Amino acid sequence: MSNKVIKCAKCGIKSTEDPSLTFHRFPRPTTLGNLKLKVWAKYVFPNEDWTSEKKLKRLYTRHIMICGKHFEDSSFTFNKKLKLHKFSYPKGGQNIYDELRHNIRNIEKVQDVPEQKSSVYIACCLNRSVECVW
Numbered sequence: 001m002s003n004k005v006i007k008c009a010k011c012g013i014k015s016t017e018d019p020s021l022t023f024h025r026f027p028r029p030t031t032l033g034n035l036k037l038k039v040w041a042k043y044v045f046p047n048e049d050w051t052s053e054k055k056l057k058r059l060y061t062r063h064i065m066i067c068g069k070h071f072e073d074s075s076f077t078f079n080k081k082l083k084l085h086k087f088s089y090p091k092g093g094q095n096i097y098d099e100l101r102h103n104i105r106n107i108e109k110v111q112d113v114p115e116q117k118s119s120v121y122i123a124c125c126l127n128r129s130v131e132c133v134w
Contacts, residue, residue: 008067
């Protein structure tokens with residue numbers, strides 16, 4: 001067992017405070033989309049802008065962790081050790097997932113956005129603190 005102290009990015013609890021607590025790394029960024037990673041990111045850091053792929057990738061490469069207290073019991077499986085299911089979201093993550101999926105559907109419906117503005121428009125729509133005006 002490692003002596004390294006792990007800290008939860010959401011609540012700040014350390015592995016030394018509760019040795020029975022599990023810690024889980026942010027999902028790996030994928031080429032197929034980062035929806036799961038964005039849900040985790042918005043859950044842990046709700047006031048951050050998660051439209052940058054580089055910023056999302058940093059969550060994984062810097063080994064940012066969330067403790068098991070932020071997941072439902074049904075999110076875990078036990079096969080030699082306690083692990084999260086492949087498609088697990090933190091508690092309350094379903095609302096974030098629904099919001100992100102809604103935003104993606106709205107983006108797909110956009111017809112008359114000039115090509116050079118499309119990536120800016122997508123970033124704008126995913127960041128609700130900015131109003132999209134063309």
